[in-house]
Amino acid sequence: MSGLIGVFAELDSTVNAIGELRRSRFNEITVYSPTPRHELEHAIEAPPSRVRVFTLIGGVCGATFGYWIAIWSSRYWPIVVGGKAIATWVPYTIFGFEVMVLVGSLSTVFALFALSRVPRLTMTVGYDERFSQGHFGIFVATAPDRAKEAAELLKKHGAVEVRHEA
């Protein structure tokens, strides 16, 4: 996707530029910042992350597996220990809990990677090394006929550099 990238030194300029870009119906915007900022999050108005769904599914699957492996193997090779039942839920809760945490956490990490689309082998278009340091950035994916309008808007809000990316 081709578009324009604007590099900003200030946070409030970036927030204002995002607001005006959205009002001007430039909807395909990617914002870069050295650190997560609530101001940018509000300006973008992105939907809530779906990481939670993966976490829930992973946690439930993990707890189920943890109980299942302990109960199944106990019944498969039954040995009475301490006069207790073959499958005892109290100690097996340890396995249910630990495997819930393990699989739930790994599912969360998987969700982070899948939803953020990492690992990424190349930087693709629309990235500048300054974005991990002190600068903020806005990449506007736009058709060539609206590129000039977007560039003017970025400059108006104080972009220190605006360049085309393809």
Added chain:
Amino acid sequence: MATAAPPMEQRPNIPSATVRLPAVKDYEQVDREIMGTLKPTLGWFAALATAILCLLIGVSAWFYQVYAGMGVAGYNPPVMWGVYIISFVFWVGIGHAGTLISAILYLFRAGFRTSIYRCAEAMTVFAVMTAGLFPILHLGRPWKFFWLIPYPNWRLLWPQFKSPLVWDVFAILTYLTVSSTFLYIGLIPDIATLRDKETNPVRKAIYAAMSLGWRNSDREWRHFTRAYLFLAAFSTPLVLSVHSVVSFDFAMALTPGWHATIFPPYFVAGAIFSGLGMVFTIIIPIRKFFKLQHYVTLNDLDAAAKMCLFTSLVVGLAYLTEFQIAWMSGNKYEQDYFWNRVFGQWAWAAWIMLICNMVLPLSLFSQKLRRNPSWLFILSLFINLGMWFERFVIVVPALSHEFEPWQWGTYAPTWVDYAILLGSFGWFFMWFLLFIKQLPVIAITEMKEIVPPKLRKVGGGGH
């Protein structure tokens, strides 16, 4: 001229909840000073060489033990658990403060964690890696350790899921996996910063691979903050469960001094206390040698010292409660055991424990001492010593003084025990020293959340 940013909704911003860093002006300064710690120095090489030497001494002793048998490690009936189990519990405990600082304090919005959590998290991972070695060292046939893991096999054998040893395997492996994941996920944005600043092509390529192509985009941050929160939420009960499970290794037995319901909270409090001691042991020299006093401020040390004092009081209460339970139980064996522990055969060890863990930390009621890094460092060494002896006092006196006089005996560690204990410190510090010169010892990204961003219009946004 741009218009001013609209008023922003005030939501809790975790790292900046209570912390201000007046000596840190902007993001560039954060990058420059924290990345400045990555340059190797002569002192660092000397410390690494010492750690590796200690490790080699431990490895040599272990080879000798494998060759000669477990008898060289000072095990004689009735005391068949010694330095290895003591050190296992000690190192697992060290790890707990890391998770407390990185996960639990994150959920509680405690801002002072920001400057110390990376160190503490790395300490957790390396401490659990160290702890995990000891049950294997303790096995007569260490090469069979994988029998504890449930895996399909042609003999159709499965581990005994009612055994605390198998509970340990699940708890420790989960803890190691989740702590390593938590550390790595938090490091990804910082590694991306290193990648973008790096000029050496080889190092840049390595950082690029490790950062997974992270770009700091809004999409990445949105999922990152949510995932980090969930990992913290998972880690919080996990850390409580792990040392509870470790305490079950003892509490499930009928041995006097072990068979107590107080053990899980007692162990968790002790673990956090010992871990905080190790955090001070590590962070105070780092703060001094890397000249990071304006990041790890006296306010941060003061807040951590208050936590240390609190956990010391909890641990002290647990000690006294044990005595009270023995006294009020009317159980002759329990009473005899505790008398022997405090005034008999093991009095020297018990008093080292009580003085280091209960008495000396009371000094932290003084704000002046809480804000004195030299005192905190000295105290932390006593806490490390005291907490190792706490585990000694739990393990050895109980086994050496069971129900009947014919079961009574004694225990003395041998040079093999001491060499392997030294090797464990070498192993731990080797990894830690390698870590601090390859990756940022303070979280760059979270530090930037504390530092006010540049604004075009003064007061035009940011919180």
